[in-house]
Amino acid sequence: xxxxxxxxxxxxxxxxxxxxxxxxxxxxxxxxxxxxxxxxxxxxxxxxxxxxxxxxxxxxxxxxxxxxxxxxxxxxxxxxxxxxxxxxxxxxxxxxxxxxxxxxxxxxxxxxxxxxxxxxxxxxxxxxxxxxxxxxxxxxxxxxxxxxxxxxxxxxxxxxxxxxxxxxxxxxxxxxxxxxxxxxxxxxxxxxxxxxxxxxxxxxxxxxxxxxxxxxxxxxxxxxxxxxxxxxxxxxxxxxxxxxxxxxxxxxxxxxxxxxxxxxxxxxxxxxxxxxxxxxxxxxxxxxxxxx
Amino acid sequence: xxxxxxxxxxxxxxxxxxxxxxxxxxxxxxxxxxxxxxxxxxxxxxxxxxxxxxxxxxxxxxxxxxxxxxxxxxxxxxxxxxxxxxxxxxxxxxxxxxxxxxxxxxxxxxxxxxxxxxxxxxxxxxxxxxxxxxxxxxxxxxxxxxxxxxxxxxxxxxxxxxxxxxxxxxxxxxxxxxxxxxxxxxxxxxxxxxxxxxxxxxxxxxxxxxxxxxxxxxxxxxxxxxxxxxxxxxxxxxxxxxxxxxxxxxxxxxxxxxxxxxxxxxxxxxxxxxxxxxxxxxxxxxxxxxxx
Numbered sequence: 166x167x168x169x170x171x172x173x174x175x176x177x178x179x180x181x182x183x184x185x186x187x188x189x190x191x192x193x194x195x196x197x198x199x200x201x202x203x204x205x206x207x208x209x210x211x212x213x214x215x216x217x218x219x220x221x222x223x224x225x226x227x228x229x230x231x232x233x234x235x236x237x238x239x240x241x242x243x244x245x246x247x248x249x250x251x252x253x254x255x256x257x258x259x260x261x262x263x264x265x266x267x268x269x270x271x272x273x274x275x276x277x278x279x280x281x282x283x284x285x286x287x288x289x290x291x292x293x294x295x296x297x298x299x300x301x302x303x304x305x306x307x308x309x310x311x312x313x314x315x316x317x318x319x320x321x322x323x324x325x326x327x328x329x330x331x332x333x334x335x336x337x338x339x340x341x342x343x344x345x346x347x348x349x350x351x352x353x354x355x356x357x358x359x360x361x362x363x364x365x366x367x368x369x370x371x372x373x374x375x376x377x378x379x380x381x382x383x384x385x386x387x388x389x390x391x392x393x394x395x396x397x398x399x400x401x402x403x404x405x406x407x408x409x410x411x412x413x414x415x416x417x418x419x420x421x422x423x424x425x426x427x428x429x430x431x432x433x434x435x436x437x438x439x440x441x442x443x444x445x446x447x448x449x450x451x452x453x454x455x456x457x
Numbered sequence: 458x459x460x461x462x463x464x465x466x467x468x469x470x471x472x473x474x475x476x477x478x479x480x481x482x483x484x485x486x487x488x489x490x491x492x493x494x495x496x497x498x499x500x501x502x503x504x505x506x507x508x509x510x511x512x513x514x515x516x517x518x519x520x521x522x523x524x525x526x527x528x529x530x531x532x533x534x535x536x537x538x539x540x541x542x543x544x545x546x547x548x549x550x551x552x553x554x555x556x557x558x559x560x561x562x563x564x565x566x567x568x569x570x571x572x573x574x575x576x577x578x579x580x581x582x583x584x585x586x587x588x589x590x591x592x593x594x595x596x597x598x599x600x601x602x603x604x605x606x607x608x609x610x611x612x613x614x615x616x617x618x619x620x621x622x623x624x625x626x627x628x629x630x631x632x633x634x635x636x637x638x639x640x641x642x643x644x645x646x647x648x649x650x651x652x653x654x655x656x657x658x659x660x661x662x663x664x665x666x667x668x669x670x671x672x673x674x675x676x677x678x679x680x681x682x683x684x685x686x687x688x689x690x691x692x693x694x695x696x697x698x699x700x701x702x703x704x705x706x707x708x709x710x711x712x713x714x715x716x717x718x719x720x721x722x723x724x725x726x727x728x729x730x731x732x733x734x735x736x737x738x739x740x741x742x743x744x745x746x747x748x749x
C-alpha cells in the first residue's frame with residue numbers, strides 16, 4: 166500500500182446529487198443534514214443546486230439552504246450551477262465554489278443538458294467569467310462509458326479537457342454517471358488525463374469502492390461521495406447511488422489515509438437518512454458498522 | 458495493471474455456501490443449478506455438503522446431488538466435510554476433492570464447530586488420511602477479523618497454517634467470514650502467509666470486490682465465489698453474501714484476466730436464482746448486466 170496518499174479530499178455531494186432524485190425534503194431538514202456533515206468533519210460540501218425548480222423540484226430553495234446553514238469558515242461551500250443564470254443565483258447565495266456538468270458523450274449531453282458539447286463549453290466559459298477567483302469544477306459525465314455510445318467517450322476525454330482548459334477551467338472531476346467504470350478503465354482513463362482530477366463514482370454495478378481504491382493507488386486524491394450512498398435511483402432495480410462517504414472513509418481509516426472525517430459521527434448521519442428519504446440507504450457501513 | 462495474473466481459478470460455492478442458509482431447495486433444482494454452472498465454464502464447483510442434515514437441513518441429500526449431476530470430466534467436484542464420517546460420505550458419493558473448515562479464532566471455532574482448535578486440527582489430520590491423493594483444502598475462517606475477538610486472529614494465521622502443514626495439509630483458503638477484510642488487512646495477512654492461498658470473501662461491508670482486486674494485484678489466483686452473491690443472510694440487514702461469481706468474472710473479463718467462465722451464461726443463472734431461493738439476490742451484475 167506504499168503508493169497510497171497520506172490524505173484525500175472528499176467533497177460530500179449527498180445534499181445535492183444525493184437528494185435531487187428523491188422526493189423533496191424540507192429545507193429545514195436539508196439544512197440540518199448539511200450542518201451535520203460539516204460537524205462530522207467534511208470540509209467540501211455541495212450543499213445546493215441552482216437549477217430551475219421546475220426541472221428538479223427537490224432542489225428548490227437552494228438559496229434558503231445556503232442562508233440557513235451554519236456558515237463555518239472551515240468548509241468550502243459548493244453549489245451546482247447549470248448556466249450563467251444559475252451561477253448568478255449561486256453567487257448571490259454566497260457559494261464559495263461552483264460545479265457545472267458537461268458530458269464526454271455528445272448524445273448524453275444533448276439528451277440531459279439539451280445542448281451540444283460546444284454549446285456547453287460556451288456556457289462554462291461564461292460561468293468561469295462570472296466566478297471571478299472562486300473555483301469552478303467541471304464534472305464530466307460518462308467518462309468511463311455511456312449508456313448510449315458505450316466505450317466511445319473514454320477516448321475523447323483528454324481533448325474535451327483541453328478545450329475546457331482553453332476557456333479557463335482549472336479543475337475537473339471525472340464522473341462514472343451510470344456505473345460503467347472498472348479498475349482497468351479507471352487506469353486507462355487516468356493514464357490519458359493525469360491524476361490531478363477528482364472522481365465522482367456511482368455504485369450501479371457494485372464497483373464504486375474498487376474503482377476508488379484503484380484511483381487512490383494511482384495517485385488520485387479527490388473524491389465526490391454521498392452520505393449513505395444516496396443518489397441515482399438506489400431502489401429502482403438496486404440502481405446506482407453514489408459511492409457512500411462512510412464506505413470510503415472506513416477504508417481510508419483502515420489504511421491510515423486521513424480524510425478529516427469522524428466516521429462514527431458520519432455513520433450516525435447516514436443511519437438517519439432512512440427517515441429523511443423514506444427508504445433504506447445502500448451504504449454498507451451505515452448498515453453494518455465499521456470492521457472495528 | 459501489469460502485476461495482475463493472466464488467469465485465475467474460481468471455485469463456485471453457491472450450491473453449498475450459497476444455499477446452506479436458505480430454506481431447503483429441492484435436490485432436482487440443486488442438480489440443475491450445478492449442471493448450469495458447469496455448462497457456464499466453472500471448473501471447480503463445491504456441489505454439496507456432507508454435514509448432518511439435522512445441523513444444516515438445507516444441505517440434506519448431498520449424495521443425491523452428487524449422483525444426479527452430469528459428472529463432466531472437465532470439472533473438479535468438491536464436497537464440504539465436517540469430520541471423518543462426513544469425509545467417508547463424500548468419498549462414497551464420489552467427490553474429487555474436499556473442503557474442511559477451521560477458524561483462526563478459537564472462540565469462533567468453539568461456538569461454531571464445537572471443538573477447540575487442536576481438536577479441529579486432529580480431525581483434519583484424519584480427513585487428510587482418508588482422502589488419499591484427493592486434494593483437501595482447509596478453509597480458515599475469521600482470518601481478517603473475528604466478531605468475537607476483533608483483529609486478534611490476523612496475527613495467528615501463519616502459525617495455524619504451519620500446524621496444519623504438519624498434519625499433511627497442502628492447500629489453504631483464507632476466509633473473511635463476517636466481512637471484516639479491507640485492502641490493508643488483505644495485504645497485511647498475505648505478507649505473512651504468502652499468496653499461494655485461496656480467498657473466500659463475504660460482502661457484508663461492500664468490500665468483497667475491492668478485497669479480491671487487491672489480492673489479485675498481489676498475486677493471489679484462487680477465489681471462492683457464489684453465483685448471485687448467495688450466502689450469509691443477505692437480507693437480514695443486507696448482510697454478508699459471498700462475493701458474487703459474476704461480479705468477479707465481469708471485472709476479470711474487463712481487465713483481460715481469463716476465468717474460463719461465460720459471463721452471459723452465468724448472468725442467466727444468477728438471474729434465475731431469485732426464483733430458486735424466493736428473494737432477490739445481492740449480485741450487482743446479475744441486476745444490471747455487464748458494462749458492455
